[in-house]
Amino acid sequence: GRGAYDRSLFPFNDLTVEQLVPLTIASPDFPPGTDVRYSNAAFILLGRALELIAGRDYYEQMDEYIFQRAGMDRSGFFSVDDTVADKAECLTLGRFHRMDSVVLYEDGVRRSAVYLNGYRGSPAGMSYSSARDLHAFIRATVDHRLLSAP
Template sequence: MKTKILNRINHIQSQNQFSGSVLVQEDNEVLTEASFGYANRSEQMENNSLTRYGIASGCKVFTAIAICQLVESGKLSFKTKLVECLNVSFPNFDKDITIHHLLTHTAGIPDYFDEEVMNDFEELWVKNPMYHLRNLEDFLPLFQNQPMKLKVDERFNYNNAGYILLGLVVEQVSQLRFTHYIEENIFKKAGMINSGYFEFDSLPKNTALGYIDLPNGAWKTNIYSLPVKGGSDGGAFVTVNDMVNFWASLLNYQLLSEEYTNKLLTPYVATDEDDSFYGYGVWIDKKNGEIYKYHIMGYDPGVSFHSAYYPKTTIKTVICSNRSEGAYDMMRKIEDEI
């Protein structure tokens, strides 16, 4: 299997010039580990297994785990209403929105970037410079006073603003900055020693710049395309090894008890794709009525990311790319073999 997976990876890399790192592991055995392309094209610094990559929305699962930790400790419940746990005014929001609704993208609230009607993330920063967005409360003016988009619990509607609100709830309940809470209560516990929420204007060493390739063959970095610092809806930086450690810690109940890990991984709502469901911060795919994989993913300008756990085989995959595309094709080819 090792040779077949590596052949698949090399083939797809030659086709789409994949830039990033890939790790496939079964239990403690590494089936494949490979890196391609440059973390810094200008200086021709190559990506490697310790390169830190942005993972965009892939880190919504960290937010969901933080909420589950607070529920498990009795400081919150999934039925707690937003108006009961966050001291922020939302004049047009339904008063019946709960933590569960926010976690499962069923709250019906407006989004600051609505993927159903917008396709250019950079449009957001014309009136709201991205370098001002360093804290979660900085996002509130982008959606706080808008009307509801849907009725509460009407349907699944992927929503970044909902996870901004969950991050604010974490801050209010824990009395810690969101990023500090995640680093202390998830990254440290999971042995994610190289991961963090880094600002674009002060990145640590061995961090990949994200690249946007233009139709004319030119390219640019994504430093003017995203908020200067990530938060509860996306934007953490990880290594492939750290993400394998994350899955192991989660599945061994080091982050949550077995009861609350199962709550996190329950398929609560059907998404827009066949046999695809959403738990708490996690996508869940089924085949023939059985769970085939738990996975997280993220896409931003200059970022593409997929990571999954396949319960029948115990295989974990991590695909981090510092280009806008490439991770999905790589994941699909790997799944052809595993």
């Protein structure tokens, strides 16, 4: 299994994908094929693999192959300093690290959670969509506009 890149008390939000790779393989949680566990790092690496195979930026591909095909014009990956109309504000009272049982702060003050996941959304998450766009995504999936029928 892929190691957890955010296991440390200090988040690694400034790392490039290339810098992330050694952190995820340095200490696997278990031998490959013996267990399963969700991993943000695995999705980030998968997104990078997609870029290398296609020779195109991940965000460009998401826009062309998902958002445009599905008719999703209120969806994307915002950067923390972007102004997105009608965006709900993500708040947190603290960040719990399950692996280390660490809460970075627990003073009860609500803080923006946007910075907890890096500068911009990634294959691991932090995208946005309107309810109408989520409906459009479901319709596009059911209508096989995103993937071919089996």
